[in-house]
Amino acid sequence: DGGITQSPKYLFRKEGQNVTLSCEQNLNHDAMYWYRQDPGQGLRLIYYSQIVNDFQKGDIAEGYSVSREKKESFPLTVTSAQKNPTAFYLCASSRSDRGEEKLFFGSGTQLSVL
């Protein structure tokens, strides 16, 4: 999967619980992204980060939080405020140079609610 590792592959969340999805990349990419994928829908951007210690909200950031303390790591926390968290979550990275828009994806985490 292009040097991007997501874990765990499957995750279950209880009511009111926060859960954290891990994403690590060894591609030396500056930019990292989190997408949500629901059946029959296109990928939707949750958060992205173009540089360490900085990140921006995407289209559907409510109920999620992220951190970018290291270039290689971009964990996503699904908080209890996210009322419909069941989805396939994809982490991606890219170079941030001009003309570099190609995304490299991890293998995904399926999050389900118990």
Next chain:
Amino acid sequence: GESVGLHLPTLSVQEGDNSIINCAYSNSASDYFIWYKQESGKGPQFIIDIRSNMDKRQGQRVTVLLNKTVKHLSLQIAATQPGDSAVYFCAEMVGTGGGADGLTFGKGTHLIIQP
């Protein structure tokens, strides 16, 4: 994300035949397009991309065609194989100066290869 869509949600072709997957976009300012392949339970894999200064680009067994007049993108896969069975989706963006946060993704077409 609704500006990028596909004409057929499912496409079934015979093994060995050529397949064509279509994608329509509505933002005439989009100047970068990309196709991904996603197998069940896995992350998307890059197939091929094209910029708006081109109308055709070829890869290994794949060709992307861009028709800016009618805002249409297609992916042609030659001599389809069982391993080509997957969901294929396109994405578009207006070039910004780097990074992919402006990519808008289509919903995907499920390609089924019949033996």
